[in-house]
Amino acid sequence: MALIWFLPLFLLFLMASLPVFFGMLAAPGILLWLNGQERDLTLLYRNLYNGIDSFPLMAIPFFMLAGELMNRGGITLRLVEFAQALMGHFRGGLAHVNVLSSMLFAGLSGSAVADTSALGSMLIPAMEKQGYTRKFAAAITAASSVIGPIIPPSGIMIIYAYVMGESVAALFLAGIVPGILVGVGLMIAVKVMADKYDFPIAAPRQSWGQRGQASLKAFFPLMTPVIILGGILAGVFTPTEAAAVAVLYALVISLFVLRTMRVSELPDVLGRAALTSAVVLLLVGAAMSFKTVVSLSQTPQLMADWVLTLTANPLILLLLINLLLFVVGMFLDAGPAIIILAPILGPVFTGMGVDSLHFAIIMCVNLTVGLATPPMGLVLFVAAAVSRERVMTIARAIVPFLLVEIAVILLITFVPAISMTVPRLTGFAD
Amino acid sequence: QDWTLRAVANSNEDDEDYDGLQVFKSHVEAASNGAIAVDIYMGTQLCSNGAECLQGVADGSIDVYISTLDGAAGLFPYFQVLDLPYIMADDRVAERVLSGDFMRDLRDRALADSGDTLRLMTIGNTGGWRNFANTQRRVQTPADLQGLKLRTVVADLPQELARAMGASPTPIPWPELFTSLQTNVVEGTANGITDIMSMRFPDAGLRHLTLDGHAYMGAYWWMSNERFMDMPEDMRRIVVDGFYQLQQATFASPKRKSIAAYEAFAAAGGEVYVPTPEEKAAFTEAAAPVYDWFTGTVDGGDEILAAFREAVAEAEEGLAAERDRDIQ
Amino acid sequence: MRLIAAVIRPLSRVNEAVLTAGRAIGIAAIAIMVAVTIVQVFQRYVMNSALAWPDEAARFCMLWMTALMAPTAFRRGGFVAIDFLPGILPATGVRILNLILLSLSMLVLVVAVQIGWREVTGLGGRFASASLFIPTSWDLSSWYRVPRSWMMASLPVGLGMLIAVNIELWLRNLAEMLGTRDLPPIPGGDGMDTGARGVD
Numbered sequence: 001m002a003l004i005w006f007l008p009l010f011l012l013f014l015m016a017s018l019p020v021f022f023g024m025l026a027a028p029g030i031l032l033w034l035n036g037q038e039r040d041l042t043l044l045y046r047n048l049y050n051g052i053d054s055f056p057l058m059a060i061p062f063f064m065l066a067g068e069l070m071n072r073g074g075i076t077l078r079l080v081e082f083a084q085a086l087m088g089h090f091r092g093g094l095a096h097v098n099v100l101s102s103m104l105f106a107g108l109s110g111s112a113v114a115d116t117s118a119l120g121s122m123l124i125p126a127m128e129k130q131g132y133t134r135k136f137a138a139a140i141t142a143a144s145s146v147i148g149p150i151i152p153p154s155g156i157m158i159i160y161a162y163v164m165g166e167s168v169a170a171l172f173l174a175g176i177v178p179g180i181l182v183g184v185g186l187m188i189a190v191k192v193m194a195d196k197y198d199f200p201i202a203a204p205r206q207s208w209g210q211r212g213q214a215s216l217k218a219f220f221p222l223m224t225p226v227i228i229l230g231g232i233l234a235g236v237f238t239p240t241e242a243a244a245v246a247v248l249y250a251l252v253i254s255l256f257v258l259r260t261m262r263v264s265e266l267p268d269v270l271g272r273a274a275l276t277s278a279v280v281l282l283l284v285g286a287a288m289s290f291k292t293v294v295s296l297s298q299t300p301q302l303m304a305d306w307v308l309t310l311t312a313n314p315l316i317l318l319l320l321i322n323l324l325l326f327v328v329g330m331f332l333d334a335g336p337a338i339i340i341l342a343p344i345l346g347p348v349f350t351g352m353g354v355d356s357l358h359f360a361i362i363m364c365v366n367l368t369v370g371l372a373t374p375p376m377g378l379v380l381f382v383a384a385a386v387s388r389e390r391v392m393t394i395a396r397a398i399v400p401f402l403l404v405e406i407a408v409i410l411l412i413t414f415v416p417a418i419s420m421t422v423p424r425l426t427g428f429a430d
Numbered sequence: 431q432d433w434t435l436r437a438v439a440n441s442n443e444d445d446e447d448y449d450g451l452q453v454f455k456s457h458v459e460a461a462s463n464g465a466i467a468v469d470i471y472m473g474t475q476l477c478s479n480g481a482e483c484l485q486g487v488a489d490g491s492i493d494v495y496i497s498t499l500d501g502a503a504g505l506f507p508y509f510q511v512l513d514l515p516y517i518m519a520d521d522r523v524a525e526r527v528l529s530g531d532f533m534r535d536l537r538d539r540a541l542a543d544s545g546d547t548l549r550l551m552t553i554g555n556t557g558g559w560r561n562f563a564n565t566q567r568r569v570q571t572p573a574d575l576q577g578l579k580l581r582t583v584v585a586d587l588p589q590e591l592a593r594a595m596g597a598s599p600t601p602i603p604w605p606e607l608f609t610s611l612q613t614n615v616v617e618g619t620a621n622g623i624t625d626i627m628s629m630r631f632p633d634a635g636l637r638h639l640t641l642d643g644h645a646y647m648g649a650y651w652w653m654s655n656e657r658f659m660d661m662p663e664d665m666r667r668i669v670v671d672g673f674y675q676l677q678q679a680t681f682a683s684p685k686r687k688s689i690a691a692y693e694a695f696a697a698a699g700g701e702v703y704v705p706t707p708e709e710k711a712a713f714t715e716a717a718a719p720v721y722d723w724f725t726g727t728v729d730g731g732d733e734i735l736a737a738f739r740e741a742v743a744e745a746e747e748g749l750a751a752e753r754d755r756d757i758q
Numbered sequence: 759m760r761l762i763a764a765v766i767r768p769l770s771r772v773n774e775a776v777l778t779a780g781r782a783i784g785i786a787a788i789a790i791m792v793a794v795t796i797v798q799v800f801q802r803y804v805m806n807s808a809l810a811w812p813d814e815a816a817r818f819c820m821l822w823m824t825a826l827m828a829p830t831a832f833r834r835g836g837f838v839a840i841d842f843l844p845g846i847l848p849a850t851g852v853r854i855l856n857l858i859l860l861s862l863s864m865l866v867l868v869v870a871v872q873i874g875w876r877e878v879t880g881l882g883g884r885f886a887s888a889s890l891f892i893p894t895s896w897d898l899s900s901w902y903r904v905p906r907s908w909m910m911a912s913l914p915v916g917l918g919m920l921i922a923v924n925i926e927l928w929l930r931n932l933a934e935m936l937g938t939r940d941l942p943p944i945p946g947g948d949g950m951d952t953g954a955r956g957v958d
């Protein structure tokens with residue numbers, strides 16, 4: 001039986017709700033075994049192990065840990081207060097604050113889920129108190145939290161870079177403008193809705209003195225992205241080391257400067273980061289095994305041939321791929337989706353002349369937005385949990401914001417300069 | 431066909447390893463009249479580093495594999511003898527030594543040490559010679575390397591060499607090297623010109639290349655011993671000849687490829703410096719601690735270094751005699 | 759039914775004890791990873807003298823962290839899956855589906871642990887570490903070069919723990935399907951439970 005049958009088998013396992021980790025090993029494994037290629041089972045295992053044994057991959061547990069340390073009430077509160085000082089006096093002020101806080105929080109954390117749970121638990125009740133509906137508050141929280149993994153640091157970008165052999169630094173730099181664009185798009189949507197539905201104003205305009213004070217209190221958390229990106233660009237450390245430095249920085253400010261955490265809480269924080277990282281690392285290892293069978297079965301070539309029978313126009317193909325990614329994002333989390341799809345789709349598009357960095361951003365942004373789409377949107381579930389609103393209710397309320405995000409995805413897709421300019425200016429892309 | 435050999439090289443299709451494999455495949459398939467087929471897997475599709483791939487050769491999931499020195503040294507530390515700097519003067523010496531009995535002695539040792547699983551078939555070249563290259567300044571003498579953060583692989587000998595030159599050895603994984611050069615996490619590296627250009631290091635600020643030629647970039651071609659010995663002798667002969675052809679191809683390929691690479695390096699603003707004989711002597715002298723380190727820490731180091739020096743001397747003698755006749 | 763419960767209780771206790779120890783080591787491992795990486799940045803950037811071992815030491819810790827933490831995640835349902843189907847099946851259907859899926863994952867684990875053990879004891883395990891040594895005398899005059907097998911052993915150990923967890927989950931599903939209601943719950947609530955499943 002042709003090895004390529006591992007793909008439908010894998011799909012079957014996935015739909016039957018077998019954990020992705022087991023599916024990525026079982027489907028190719030069974031096919032190899034049926035084909036009598038038993039010596040290749042050893043290769044499958046070996047790439048599982050070797051996929052985890054990597055220094056660049058270490059950025060995942062590190063950024064996860066830094067995010068956990070930053071994700072403390074005190075630090076999040078300072079960011080929100082800062083955002084409020086800047087935008088609280090607009091009509092729909094708290095909705096704007098919600099979006100801006102997500103953009104700021106994105107510079108500390110690489111995860112949309114962390115964003116939703118940290119900011120949502122603070123802002124959703126506050127918005128409700130001011131007269132926003134609960135479903136609207138939860139929807140804007142979920143919609144804006146997808147900025148978390150687009151603005152660096154970003155867990156899924158580290159995974160993409162590792163699985164596809166791209167530069168982490170280049171991906172991080174390429175994500176900045178698209179992330180800001182999503183934020184600005186959401187703010188425009190909020191503005192339109194605020195005028196139409198007469199949203200409340202959160203607070204009177206603050207004086208520049210008050211704003212200065214809020215900035216000062218938020219100064220240390222806001223310095224995190226500066227340290228991470230500045231350190232990488234200035235050659236103090238590699239991206240992996242930057243992640244470790246971010247941990248140290250977060251540790252120092254949360255334990256000693258802002259005192260938002262006690263030493264006794266440290267084991268739990270370490271344990272949580274280690275636990276989530278372990279799941280992701282196993283998955284990345286399985287992805288490297290999976291990739292072995294993807295190349296043994298010549299899937300990318302077969303895929304490319306088939307895709308070219310549809311159309312040879314890269315613009316139409318990019319449109320189709322966005323559609324595919326969007327549908328996949330409805331059912332699968334961004335990390336696993338990247339792990340599964342990047343090795344299959346990446347070569348097809350770079351082969352057609354799409355810049356690999358540009359394609360990476362299209363894929364990452366699209367799948368991240370998928371975290372907020374029903375029926376299986378991770379951040380929708382988290383938003384539902386923190387707001388105690390029903391998932392389907394939030395899913396309906398989030399539609400206008402999703403439309404904005406789809407527009408941004410299309411913009412990013414057809415204007416490569418949005419992703420490529422910053423990496424080009426810094427010499428990380430040509 | 432009766433035998434399908436699965437051949438793996440971790441480099442890409444632009445590499446001389448691929449040229450060698452093409453020649454091997456063509457010779458073996460033709461000479462065996464199709465009894466032997468060769469499937470080539472480039473890159474990290476099947477396995478991604480020396481330890482992993484050599485284990486694959488040992489257990490039969492891979493038949494042919496090319497490792498560089500840092501891949502093999504983890505199992506056979508004495509292989510590092512070929513990386514001792516400034517012992518072999520040029521290509522002619524190196525090619526003669528690597529075609530001779532010294533390689534056969536290494537093969538016997540490796541077979542014994544791997545429990546008769548890993549058979550060294552031939553030693554070719556991958557990427558010419560290792561040279562010092564950096565982003566900061568022209569390097570004419572070891573003093574110019576003083577304090578430079580020099581990227582090395584995580585293997586003992588290259589680190590000892592960097593230290594002996596007064597540089598600061600800095601282990602950086604190969605995929606992170608471009609960014610690290612660009613951001614000055616490291617300031618220099620020791621590579622051949624073809625690798626420097628295929629990785630676009632000049633774009634990361636690499637400007638100064640000194641042709642000190644401190645190490646010959648040997649390519650160690652392994653085959654599963656079991657697989658090899660399972661073949662009848664006439665087939666083995668064809669395979670052995672195939673590896674001879676492969677070796678010749680990898681000797682020649684980097685020479686041809688480096689021409690374009692040097693041109694591209696110059697076009698990218700790079701500067702190539704060729705040290706004078708005196709400066710070269712200074713490099714050799716500065717490298718002395720590395721030999722002591724090798725004989726002091728590697729089991730049987732004394733013996734194998736002596737055998738190596740003897741092989742080099744013999745090759746030089748033979749070459750000198752041939753040259754004398756050729757110029758008359 | 760009694761019989762199954764009688765097997766589940768001790769197995770669950772053993773699993774919990776082993777996994778607790780695993781988590782403790784995993785927590786230490788991630789702390790060491792951060793520490794040695796910071797040391798390396800300091801050595802290289804401030805002292806201008808990079809060390810050879812932090813890279814490998816950190817990877818050593820990451821492998822063991824992954825292997826020792828993953829079984830806990832598996833036991834607490836933290837392995838990523840598309841859980842669409844269980845949402846629309848009746849309770850008994852879900853249990854039958856779970857038994858099938860757990861059998862499939864058991865198959866993967868059993869095959870993997872066997873290959874893994876061969877790998878550890880095979881030639882690949884004999885490769886010497888490039889930079890990791892441990893002292894073999896009190897005065898630190900002699901050092902032993904760590905073989906690669908010490909790193910490689912992490913995955914088979916983790917797979918072994920996953921097998922034990924898999925058996926427990928399988929039995930729990932069976933027991934619940936047969937109507938047992940008084941099984942001890944899988945412990946959690948130590949501050950490590952998290953809604954997040956992965957990097958997203």
Ligand code: NA
Pocket residue numbers: 105106107108109110111147148149150151152153154
């Ligand atoms: Na982020």
Ligand code: NA
Pocket residue numbers: 098099101102119140141142144145
């Ligand atoms: Na938000």
